[in-house]
Amino acid sequence: MRATLQLLVAATHLLVATRAHYLNAWAVRIRGGRQVADQLAYELGYANVGPVVWAEQQMVRPREKRGLAQDWETLRFNDPLWSHQWYIHDTRSSPELPELDHRVTKVWDMGFTGRGIVVTVMDDGLEWNHTDLTQNYAPEASYDFNDDDRDPFPRYDPQDLNNHGTRCAGEIAMTANNRNCGVGVAYEARIGGAHIGITRVTSYVASSLANVTGIRMLDGDVVDAVESTSLAFNVEAIDVFSASWGPSDDGRTVDGPKRLASEALERGVTRGRGGRGSVYVWASGNGGAKGDNCNCDGYAGSPYTLSVSGASQRGRFPYYGEKCASTMAAAYSSGAYTDQKVSTSDLHDSCTTQHTGTSASAPLAAGIVALVLQANPDLGWRDVQHLVAWTSDFAPLSSNRGWKRNAAGLLYNSRFGFGLMDAHAMVQAALNWTNVGRREQCRLEPSALLPRRLASHQQLQLAFDASLCPLAALEHVQVHLDLQYSQRGALDAYLRSPAGTESVLLYRRAKDTTGQGFRNWTFLTVHLWGEDPRGLWVLVIRDKPAYQVMNDGRRRYDDEQLAHDVIDTVPEYEEEEEAHRAAVIQRSRLQQVLLGENLIAPN
Template identity: 50%
Template sequence: SLQASHGQGLRFMSQSHSQDTRTSSSLPKLDLHVIPVWEKGITGKGVVLTVLDDGLEWNHTDIYSNYDAAASYDFNDNDPDPFPRYDSTNENKHGTRCAGEIAMQADNNKCGVGVAYNSKVGGIRMLDGIVTDAIEASSIGFNPNHVDIYSASWGPNDDGKTVEGPGRLAQKAFEYGIQKGRGGKGSIFVWASGNGGRQGDNCDCDGYTDSIFTISISSASQQGLSPWYAEKCSSTLATTSADLHNECTQTHTGTSASAPLAAGIFALALEQNPNLTWRDLQHIVVWTSEFDPLANNPGWKRNGAGLMVNSRFGFGLLNAKALVDLSDPATWTHVPEKKQCIVRDDSFQPRELKASGEITIEIPTKACVGQENAVHSLEHVQVEASIEYTRRGDLHITLTSPAGTTTVLLAERERDTSANGFKNWDFMSVHTWGEDPAGIWTLKITDTSGHMENKGRILNWKLILHGTSEKPKHMKKPRVYIPYNAVQNDRRGVEHMDDMMEVSYRAGVLGTVQLWYTVEIPS
């Protein structure tokens, strides 16, 4: 049961001669630093994106000039035209709004402007009907040598009780895109981390955002906080800034605004350096995302490689300028070949777990040292486990690395009363990125719910270390965190917010969400 995140409209805010998009000077400055990239003449030229959603109104004045039919298809009706279905019971606007965020024209004074306003954008209509594994696979794997970036704002139901991931065909489509897409450099899959916050959901149980192949994107409110709808999980890589209309907080929307915004920013990076691989881009996101503007939130930790990371925000707020600067082909060195080291204990016997109980598993590893697949610098870590339990939502799982970084792989979900447990489920974390995995890992499974009738057992597990045998070049020196306002190269602090001229553009893009970035176009 897949769902998109739906909503009713969004405004782009433009303030004359300023990149500061706050409505009050007491708010933190959340700026994705898109304008300095535009000023360098980088606007998404030559990059093709497609939005996997409910269709695309490609004749829309704002989109038509950037529409790419070769990046479009209708898998609900099996024809090449992704135009949405409009009738009295249903208005499919979501995909068009997402596409507008990416590629709205810059110069027609209509709705606003897309982040990558000279990129080409298509739409895959696939959510308006029964979504099968085959339809997902066809969408994820559509024209992978033409489409560079796929943006998806859907996933399993955000109801706080569903555990679901890609089916066999969709998983194969992801793998094919990563191995063969973009001429072998790998398709870029951008995924919204989910909107189930109010339902006590977390994206640990969403196998799309939990995939190593997707860049999972969350949201920050204009106050620099985690919005009410956002989910926590250890697979989120980064965040963009979106904000709610106060009067709309009853409607269920949110991070679906953030995924296309991130996709647009990644298009800027691919224009700067079309040779970036899918892993290059993930590394660049990790290395350039900003911790400082979101620093007032709980949950930040510094991992063993000196990187700041948070279950709600990943490595922080995307910084388009830093991301594009680091992508520069004159200075960027491709990350080394990916290695995978699997750690298991063949003598492991199933272990019982009861309410108020705890299972601790110590996992010593040399991380395949001395072998071809040795991992010395981590990227993703997966724990693949099968667990039987009478009430799945009461389980809490943490993983502690040899460097001492503790990550929550699964948080409790009050609504998840299922007795189905987990069958070979991959819990994925990016929180130990850059660490050396050799040493003792500690996996802890607990139930502190007080439901004394609970019982079950862990049947099997394996630890899968993804990374490189040598440190990537850009990581050989420690990451330096600059105070956020110091990188703004602007004159904003002295201006009186109330006196600044505001121009509102009503844009047909996404939901009870406002994106706060300016739409000043370089002449």
């Protein structure tokens, strides 16, 4: 009889497995049978696990659990807030959960970190000596338009009111692996600051620039001259401007760039970056809780800006978000009380996990654009907008209502534009992108004579014939309007393209009770991107109350509002196409039963 002894050595230290690590177990042949083998093992302090009929050298084999692979994503940086930056890398605990991040790490893996791309933060200053910013700070690319000097350092006050620019800049270019705060989206970018305000205004052109710069402009009186100088600051060298500010989000303001600022924006996209155009990334606004509409903000509503809204950690539309047709895409930010916020640098060489609002969304988008431009520096400003339109992701935000598909096949939503910005998809597309051709315009006048009168609680319909329009595919559609009305906030408006796509240009704003109307105001929609413009366009402007208050205090909704409510509560299907078809069927039934004619505006 043969007995085989497998001797197991009890290790008293930890063993670090390598790719070909051998175990502390072996097989040995002992003559004399089981009793002899047991006695020998006992005397040597080993254990006999019994006879075996076959033996093979055993080595450690790498095996992974079939859950979410927790690889080096979690441990790649030693920065303390890296684990809080859920919007940059995948932090899911299960692959069954939706992937809620901008897929930035996949771009880093391709070798793109924003190096060589200049991003300017126009804000209230930049704490350039911050531990997480000073390595990337570019003093030659910074300016203070409040105090008219080259130092954009913020003014300290007891409330730390001027922390905004430092927070926004950190999102873009915090240094990686320095054991401080977090990691910027374009973490190898250098950073500068610009402080905007007014004492006197002087232009300054930096001799050389790195990746990210800043302008101090908001800590003081802001006038058209200050804005224009900031927007036109060194556009030859600056690739991306990031702006997380605008007119008041009070639900009643209608304001935008004046003559000088408008000319500066146009100059930036025509002369910036050697004629390719600087990219202006703009926060869409935080006035949702007050019923504001970002198409009443002429900065977010400019075709020269890339307007960005927010989305919560759970992919929901935040309470502060504004709906409008000019928003191109969404980036993550704060949401409900239980949702995480954005982590970044803060004043006094500190860090924060509490950056919020679309102020936090725009810098993330600007950082993504920096990665894209590093991948393909030849992109023009319109190419960047095309990439946003065609690559933004609907899926992470699909649980929100309001998604529609235009005639070019693009999904759009007044809350999120074309979806969540996907850094990886944008970079992949940019590497193989063919630049768009020359920008052309087609101007149309309404077929009916103006002026026209709009009565209270009625609607006005204007038709535009674009049969002879030479454009092949649409990008931006603007509606220039000069309208006087007794209560501006009672109006809403939508535009219907020749293909039947409807885009809401204006939602009712309950707080806007002014009688000033819209004086030479321009509305913008990007919802019709890629469509054929030829055919009949219809603009509808309406004053219809959402409901009537009855004698007993109850609200009586009109048929159209009821139809709106039902359409907005169509069940959320897994496939957007099914939901879209169901909404169309439901809309048709409501028209037949309730209205008898098509008076239902899009939601």
